[in-house]
Amino acid sequence: MKQKPKSKEEVYTFVRMAAEHHGWVVSPDTQFVEILVDGLQENFNTYGYFLCPCRDGEGSRKADRDIVCPCVYSKPDIDEYGHCYCGLYLDPDFAASGRLPEPIPERRPD
Numbered sequence: 015m016k017q018k019p020k021s022k023e024e025v026y027t028f029v030r031m032a033a034e035h036h037g038w039v040v041s042p043d044t045q046f047v048e049i050l051v052d053g054l055q056e057n058f059n060t061y062g063y064f065l066c067p068c069r070d071g072e073g074s075r076k077a078d079r080d081i082v083c084p085c086v087y088s089k090p091d092i093d094e095y096g097h098c099y100c101g102l103y104l105d106p107d108f109a110a111s112g113r114l115p116e117p118i119p120e121r122r123p124d
């Protein structure tokens with residue numbers, strides 16, 4: 015069944031709630047976050063699920079289940095690097111340090 019399209023504000027709410035649920039913080043880089051939120055909104059309204067905005071999916075929830083935001087790689091990446099692959103969610107200590115996310119290796123297997 016086709017999902018009801020999400021507004022940008024609904025996607026921001028989703029991102030804030032996901033961060034709160036996991037004990038993370040949303041990146042303070044508001045311009046960058048807006049790009050990622052736009053990507054999540056476009057993906058949700060295209061595929062019906064929050065496909066990671068930094069990855070190419072297959073377009074099927076089953077094939078993409080590991081990269082539905084927050085992806086299964088986010089926790090190990092945040093534990094190891096202080097932020098997820100996209101740099102949307104940050105570990106609170108990383109955020110407090112004032113450091114900014116940098117490119118990290120893709121943890122998803124080929």
Ligand code: SF4
Nearest residue numbers: 066083085098099100
């Ligand atoms: S890398 Fe970050 S933005 Fe992308 S799906 Fe994982 S948690 Fe979401």
